[in-house]
Amino acid sequence: MAAKARQQTENKAEADAGKTVKTQTTKVSRNPQRTHATILDAATEEFAAHGFGGARMDAIAARAQTNKRMLYHYFGDKEGLYLAVLEASYATIRNAEKQLDLARRHPEEGMRELALFTWRHFLAHPEFLSLLATENLHHAHYLQRSDKVSAMHSHLIDELADVLRRGEVLGIFRPAVDPISVYLTIAALGFFYLSNRHTLSTIFARKLTSPDALNDWGEHIVAVTLASIRA
């Protein structure tokens, strides 16, 4: 993962203001932020790959090229680390959503954009899907007690509601379509395909992850979504 690569490169980029610029080459140099971030990345991989119960603190420490003491130092305990991973993953998608600007688009184009955005985000962040699956296995136990995640609510539903209303006014979308149902439909089609691709391709003996297949499914999501709301 990227964290490992940026290891011995940038070292305190702002602390050397006027001081002796001996960016020491001793093997053990400090960088709390980097260590924190590296641990978080490693933990994300480990929890996504093995679930909460299957994840090993030792393995995370090894992945992050540090030791367990640091995990407990920065994150308290296994649950605290898991929660931090979950919150960071949600923060990533909430942040990405900001790039969307559906307000000035034709409703049909807006719907297409929203569906493809969701699909592409899932594609780019498979660890997010795995974490969601894990968290749901635990009945969202950790998510519920996260004040951070509940604080960063998505504007997606509001934007979607606006697109639907404008489509309705234009007479191209059915009236009174429920935006949450539409969002769930888009998310379901993307999530299921990617999250369950391993069992599905085993059962159906079909390759689901070739670039073409992935592209086709993105278009399928758009087509199904539009068909379901068109007047």
Place this chain on the structure above:
Amino acid sequence: MAAKARQQTENKAEADAGKTVKTQTTKVSRNPQRTHATILDAATEEFAAHGFGGARMDAIAARAQTNKRMLYHYFGDKEGLYLAVLEASYATIRNAEKQLDLARRHPEEGMRELALFTWRHFLAHPEFLSLLATENLHHAHYLQRSDKVSAMHSHLIDELADVLRRGEVLGIFRPAVDPISVYLTIAALGFFYLSNRHTLSTIFARKLTSPDALNDWGEHIVAVTLASIRA
């Protein structure tokens, strides 16, 4: 679970042919099939609730009201037990599918029936969904090496293809619709809603599991599926 209830009731129903009918009331009576089945039920619960890594052999033994030695006796090791659980779960759905007879139905009715069947099966077997999620976390590692599961292939796709073809002939469905895509669409809408209901209801602050909500979503699946294939 049901296994516990049927504990001290039926005991060797055929072995008492002419022999002394002292169906002994000693606390320790034997019944290998029941023990086997009870362990499987308990393991299904445990693996579905905690995933493979989080499941505990001791907990399964306790749930089944037996001891670890029996788990290893009947299933070899943890992986063997997990695989048996997975195979039994697939056998359940394959078995249920036999009740479907879409061939003599009007295509539109057939599609409705297929979608609702899938939805109802997911509703009735939440543990199947959890196991699927867990198995996909492990990239279908265990499913791939199961000759049992690959042997019991579903006829659902064949039946679905037939329904689609008849609908096409009648001019009500679009031509050349891919049956696997249609099945994935139906499964996705059901799976995602149920599997992710905990995080979803946390994020959207909406109750998704009331009887009405569940029924509505079933109808939503039917509506979306039909809209996506109609001519």
Place this chain on the structure above:
DNA sequence: CCAACTTGTAACCAAATAGTTATATCATGC
């Protein structure tokens, strides 16, 4: 330039965990 604090390492520990062994008891074919 040094006292106070932060960041890091490695060895350690108690509890938990998958798997085993010793042994007892039931069922049944002969």
Place this chain on the structure above:
DNA sequence: GCATGATATAACTATTTGGTTACAAGTTGG
């Protein structure tokens, strides 16, 4: 009616696991 194998119990073991402690070394404010 009993030898034999299958079914059951509980105590045991080697290893792993989450979490801790002792201590070393880097960093920084006064």
